[in-house]
Amino acid sequence: MTYKGYTRLQLIRGATTSPWTTNFRHLLPFPKKWLKRIGGREQIIKSVRPKDRIKYWNVVPGDQIRLLGDKTNTLHEVLSINKISNRVFVKGTSSGDQDKVKSTRNYHYSRCQLFLGNYEFPPPPGSSESQVTPVFAKRLGTSVPFWNPFLRHFDWQRFATNTVPRLPDFNGERILIPWPEAQKVRIAESTSYDTSHDVVTQITYELPKFSSSIRNPLPHVSEDAFLASIMNPHLRDTVDASAAVEPFLHKELSNPHSRAKKLRRFKEYKICTKMMLKEMLAHELKHLKGRKPQEARAEALFKWRAILKSEREQRKKMRWKHKAEMANLERKATRKARKELQQRRRLTEMVFEEAPNQVIPKNKNL
16 A cells, blocks of 8 residues: 655645544655745744654644643643644743734644543541542553454544552553543524525435336336427427436436447447548548559549548647637627727718818819
């Protein structure tokens, strides 16, 4: 199975919000020249070496994590992940200033510890009340990943083999860490522009009245007869009303550019060209006019190839002529003819005032 690598734009937008692993394209290398900035405002592709990239990600969008080295033990929610640079993006936290925009930060995958939940611990020495402490996964384990053909992604389970702080009743058993649940899509309330459910579920198609058995033949349908019955009311009784409307519109509803129809048109064209060659050969051999049969056959082939070449050139020229361009040329030609007609009418209707030094030509028709 071959994998197609990422494009440059996909690498720039490398962060993903999907928690599932559908392929291993992030493990493939890409050209080193892509790491250089081309334009002044273009983002730089941040990447690690392919052998350092993580194959199966256990920290995915929607998880609750804390960062190693953070003394405050602040919980962060994973917003997205970048499998090219091994970076985890977390949702920004407000700093008290409401006017300030929350900024998302990213951290390396190795600094993330998954949050398992709040557990009750026995009271410390000198106290009688138990404490509720957040527990994080110190070490992770996974099951064997496998391809799920129904969900179309790789599936596995993740476990916490060790925790921090260590659970008091921990006996070495693995703690299952469930995957984050996908947020349900909120369906907006219907408005006057939406189609109601009753209209959508209304049955508007009626099955044809003829028998649906395979043994019984279908009614004979003629497109010309159907169109004639529409244009001529007195012919409506000649068309079978029980026939479905789809057979009448099979040409309009079918794709004219399908592979089968293209192949059929190609075969028909080949048959026509062969018939034309056969007729030309018979005509030239019948009228030799002092030529040898080989010469007549060669001349027929030459004429046949010339006709095919002229037809190809004509079809090519027809493709060059765009409909909008032809309409524009016709509009310009009409306007030019109208201007010439107006100019000729003005010259014909022109009348000079009587003034000295004017000579009337003898030939007034000029």
